[in-house]
Amino acid sequence: MSLKRALSADLKPATDAVRICILGGGFGGLYCALALHQRLKQSPRPIHITLVEPRDRFNFTPLLYELLTQELAPWEIAPAYRELLKHTNLDLRQDWAEHIDLTQQSVTLRHGEPIPYDYLVVALGSQMRPPTTPGSQTHSLPFNTLHDAEQLERRLNDLEQSPKVRVVVAGAGPSGVELACKLSDRLGSRGHVTVVDRRSEILRSYPQRIQRAAARALAKRGIEVYLDAAIEAVDASGLTFGYEGQTHHCPADVTLWTVGTVPRSWLGNNAPKLTPLGQCPVRPTLQLPNYDNVFVLGDMAAMPAPGRDSQSDPSRNRAPTTAQAAYQAGPAVAHNLLALIANRPLKPFVYNHLGDMLTLGQREAVVCGFGLCITGRLGAVSRRWAYWLRLPTHAHRWRVLKHWLGLRS
Known part of the structure; x- marks a missing residue:
């Protein structure tokens, strides 16, 4: 028997084991799986947990921007799933989920055998909104995964000898602002960075204190910002947009597309009726x-957040589509799964907004929460440690901490 087949046989569930299948290894799915593993002794029955994730590495997306300025290394923010899970009994299937059959309680994979389940957790997250602007798919780069960061790094290396590097960022949301500041610091005097957005303000959904801090950071770096600008086309030479009644063309060596995300589609014909936002x-x-035995969390779910209710904006009574919300929902679903198995009362998910954090360049950030707003280098340190506390597994956090302390010694 081959080693791979032997390992697979070892992971087969016992005949009386409860089968839990988790789709998606992002902040919702992975942290749900880890929380379940930590609480297995609370279950009256043996549990077999299968995690389906096509990527080989977890992406701690809020820290991807630090790769551009080499403040962090890829292994720190994108650890391999095999490394994270090696001391657990989680059954990792590196494969794509293709179809969910809610009636037969089965998940079809692209390559592997179908997975029968007793309980299902769907945490497939979101994806970049399909660009409809002519040329945007061909001539712009996304920035949402480790692969995207590596692709951008290769492009920047190709431009290493250029005396001038022109970067255009489409979108003035958090990703666009963070990218613009990091790239400006990386390129220094060689760089010319422009941000273009169709809305009338940067970071539209963020508090004014963060908007003001971001505006100062952009201005300090000489980053051009065009708001109320309608992007019309992207080609190999740059980006064309309408601004103040005129058509402008912004030349670019690199065009980055950060204009929004949408929840991933439900896998299967018996899809639940979605909300207007596709959740x-x-x-x-x-x-x-x-379906009592099916949980949905993260960006795909309209997760309740009553504390954010607003009469002027009904969507405010939903948790945001952020890593912070998915990170909190993972352990909450793990608790409810174990309660369901043990026939105990379930608890409603309560989203707790812990504040907002943005990197605004190399060794500079803004952190706002609990009535405080910290900026500059102290903000960068606060943000880094806040995210360190949320890295998956104690072993990975300890390895990263030793590396950081070693750099400082």
């Missing part, structure tokens, strides 16, 4: 309304 409606416990 699955869920109960306060994050279960699907008609």
Whole structure:
């Protein structure tokens, strides 16, 4: 018997084991799986946990920007799943989930055998909004994964000898602002960075204190910002947009596309009726309304957040589509799964907004929460440590901490 087949046989569930299948290894799915593993002794029955994720590395997306300025190394923010899970009994399937059959309680994979389940957790996250602007898919780069960061790094290396590097960032949301500041610091005097957005303000959904800090950071670096600008086309030479009644062409060696994300589509024909934002409606416990044994969390779910309710904007009573919300929902779903198995009462998910953090360049950030707003280098240190606390597994956090302390010694 081959080693691979032997390992697979070792991971087969016992005949009386409860089968939990988790789709997606992002902040929602991975942290749910880890929380389940830590609480297995609380279950009255043995549990077999299968995590389906096509990538080989977890992406701690809020820290991807530090790769551009070499403040962090790829292994720190994109550890391999095999490394993270090597001391657990989680059954990792590196494969794509293709179809969910809610009636037969089965998940079809692209390559492997179908996975039968007793309980299902769907945490497939979101994806970049499909660009409709002519040329944007061909002539611009996204920035949402380690692969995207590596692709941008190769492009920047190709331009290493250029006396002038022109970068255009489409989108003035958090990703666009963070990218613009980091790239400006990396390129220094060689760089000319421009941000273009169709909205009338940067970081539209963020508090004014963060907007002001970001505006100062952009201005300090000489980054041009065009708001109320309608992007019309992207080609190999740059980006064309309408601004103040005139058509402008902004030359670019690199064009980055950060204009929004959308929840991933439901896998299967028996999809729940989605909200206007394309999310699955869920109960306060994050279960699907008609299926007690199916949980949906993260960007795919309209997760409740009553504390954010607003009469002027009904969407405010939903948790944001952020890593922070998915990170909190993972352990909450793990708790409810174990409660369901043990026939105990379930708890409603309560989203707790812990504040907002943005990197605004090399060794500079803004951190706002609990009535405080920290900027500059102290903000950068605060942000780095806040994210360190949220890295997956104690072993990985300890390895990263030793590396950081070694750099400082």
